[in-house]
Structure formats: structure tokens, C-alpha cells
Amino acid sequence: TAMYLSKSKGRHAITVFNGDVNNWNLRRHRLRQDMLHALHNGEFLLHYQPQVSLMDNCVVGAEALIRWQHPEYGLLSPSAFLEIAEESPLIVEMGAWVFNEACRQLRHWQELGHSLQMSVNVSARQLASRDLPGMMEQAIKGHGLSAHFVKLEVTESMLAQDFDAAAQVLAALKQKGFRIALDDFGTGYSNLAYISRLPVTAIKIDRSFVTGLTVDKTALPLITGIVALAKSLDLTVVCEGIETPEQRKLLESTQCDSIQGYLISRPLPAEDFYSGFLKTRFM
Ligand code: C2E
Ligand code: MG
Ligand code: MG
Ligand code: MG
Numbered sequence: 001t002a003m004y005l006s007k008s009k010g011r012h013a014i015t016v017f018n019g020d021v022n023n024w025n026l027r028r029h030r031l032r033q034d035m036l037h038a039l040h041n042g043e044f045l046l047h048y049q050p051q052v053s054l055m056d057n058c059v060v061g062a063e064a065l066i067r068w069q070h071p072e073y074g075l076l077s078p079s080a081f082l083e084i085a086e087e088s089p090l091i092v093e094m095g096a097w098v099f100n101e102a103c104r105q106l107r108h109w110q111e112l113g114h115s116l117q118m119s120v121n122v123s124a125r126q127l128a129s130r131d132l133p134g135m136m137e138q139a140i141k142g143h144g145l146s147a148h149f150v151k152l153e154v155t156e157s158m159l160a161q162d163f164d165a166a167a168q169v170l171a172a173l174k175q176k177g178f179r180i181a182l183d184d185f186g187t188g189y190s191n192l193a194y195i196s197r198l199p200v201t202a203i204k205i206d207r208s209f210v211t212g213l214t215v216d217k218t219a220l221p222l223i224t225g226i227v228a229l230a231k232s233l234d235l236t237v238v239c240e241g242i243e244t245p246e247q248r249k250l251l252e253s254t255q256c257d258s259i260q261g262y263l264i265s266r267p268l269p270a271e272d273f274y275s276g277f278l279k280t281r282f283m
Helices: 024-040 082-086 090-111 124-128 132-143 163-175 207-212 219-232 245-251 270-282
Strands: 004-007 012-016 044-053 059-070 074-076 117-121 150-155 179-185 202-205 236-240 258-260
Touching: 024 059, 024 082, 024 090, 044 090, 044 270, 059 090, 059 258, 059 270, 082 090, 090 117, 090 124, 090 132, 090 150, 090 270, 117 179, 124 163, 132 150, 132 163, 150 163, 163 179, 179 236, 202 219, 207 219, 207 236, 219 236
Parallel strands: 059 117, 117 150, 150 179, 179 202, 202 236, 236 258
Antiparallel strands: 004 012, 044 059, 044 258, 059 074
16 A cells, blocks of 8 residues: 555645555655656646736636645645655656646636736745756747746745855746746745845735734734835735635735635636636636
């Protein structure tokens, strides 16, 4: 039997395990092997979560989020496998697959007459690979897309290791026209002075701030301030993790551009995203 991982409390926890190979490294090795196989076997897929304009509720974008349709364990979320992929060069290949698939899907929706931006998450190892801009440029060219419709999401933690190298790669990507968003903003040490040194075009305010909105009196002034500063730096602002109408309502007093969260929709398979958010609304 194989051994597997599922998200419990923010860390992966083994759920099924072959008793005599009781070794964490072996489990990880096995999981990486399985992921490599899964990649070549077409077991990964993307779900898409809508991003809507706060002002008029229009769908302005989609975030592509990886899933693994596992033959034994069903549909797995990134928390069950991504961290282990990220520890190895496998993430570079997986990331390239994600990027190409997201581009293919975006192009398909564009051909059906829809204008939206596609956000794709990028991991640290990908950013550290020098040919990332080349891979991405080739992908958009291959799909006949303009880089302006593609937004790369990076987190500040991945910039911590080699800030200058990462900033250089991001600058090259921005130069090619890609949009770049700092994901999970506010969870690390980043302040806006630091951001202004980075070639980013957007920030995504982390869900934890939004969660605080209805429970903590300082949360709204904090978000309002972050948004105002970001806007003064000409950055686009997305708020993530909006789950309730109250949270949405409170954000309306800020200059936040767009929102993403379960209130609008969970991440969806491409067909459901299309029928729920593109077809019915605009055609
Ligand atoms: P993220 O980029 O911050 O993506 C947002 C995560 O929050 C997603 O989880 C999404 O399903 C979840 N989410 C969205 N709205 C809400 C909400 O209202 N409430 C709550 N509680 N959660 C919400 P998911 O899909 O499990 O992805 C988790 C993380 O895995 C992502 O966080 C991202 O860091 C990473 N990830 C996902 N797909 C990829 C990928 O293709 N490549 C890379 N490198 N990382 C990925
Ligand atoms: Mg993201
Ligand atoms: Mg995020
Ligand atoms: Mg995150």
C-alpha cells in the first residue's frame, strides 16, 4: 500500500501508511515518485477561483489552483502534496505544467469572447531557476496570449532567501509584460517600503486580515491603510478570503480593487467556472 498525506491542521499528516517503511524520508521519496508519475499520467488538474471587482461584481480574473486527482485517494488539495514537491526540482516541472495549462485555459476562454486575467502561483524554486522568464514567454507565445493577461503570484517568504536574484527574475518577467502580485500580503515581514523595491504590480491582502474584519476593531483601519498606501504606489489590490457579506460590505469603504473568496465561489473545475461565471454573466 501507498502512504499518504492529507491536510489536518496546516501541516501534512500521514493518513495511510505502510507500517514497515516507517521512515519519513522514504515516505517523501515515495510521494515524489508518485507525483512525477502523476504528472506524466495527467492526474493533476487546475481549479479556478473567480476574482470579482469590488465595485460592480464583474469577474475580472481567475486564480488557478492545483489539484491532484489521485487514483486511490480522490481529489487532493495542495496542502497534501505541494510542500513535498517544493522541496525538490519536481516543482519546476510541475510549475511549468501548471503555467501551460492555465495559459491554455485562458486562451480558450478568450477565444469564447471573455476578457479576464489569469493568476498563477509560482514557488520559490521556480523563481530561482534562471530560465523561468524564458519558459513563461514561450508558453504565452505558444498559446497566442499577451503577457498582460497573466498574473504571477509570489509570496514574500520566497523572496527571503535570495532577494536580489528573485527581484531580478521578477523584473525580467515584469519587463515582458507579466503582472506580478505579492500573495498573502501581511503574513510576513513585508512593509510597503520593501514592496516598493520589488517589481510587483499588485498585492493580495491575506485572508487573516479579512477574517479579523468582523471581530477586531483595528482590522478595518489596518486594511484601509494598507490599501491606501498600495494604491499610492500604483499597485492593484486584491483581498482574499472573503467569506461573508459583512466582510464584503466593510471592504466597500476601502479602495480595494477586487475580491476573492468563498462568498463568491470556491475554486471550481474549468467547466463550472465557465458556466457559473463567464457564460451566464456575459453572453
Ligand atoms: P493561495 O495562493 O493563497 O491561494 C488561496 C487559497 O485559499 C486556496 O487554497 C483557496 O482555495 C483558499 N481560499 C480561497 N478563498 C477562501 C475563503 O474564502 N476562505 C478560505 N478559508 N480559504 C479560501 P488551495 O487551493 O488549497 O491552495 C493553497 C495554497 O497552495 C495556495 O495559497 C498556494 O500558495 C498554493 N498553490 C495552489 N496551487 C498552486 C500551484 O499551482 N502552484 C504553486 N506553486 N502553488 C500553488
Ligand atoms: Mg495565490
Ligand atoms: Mg494567498
Ligand atoms: Mg497562501
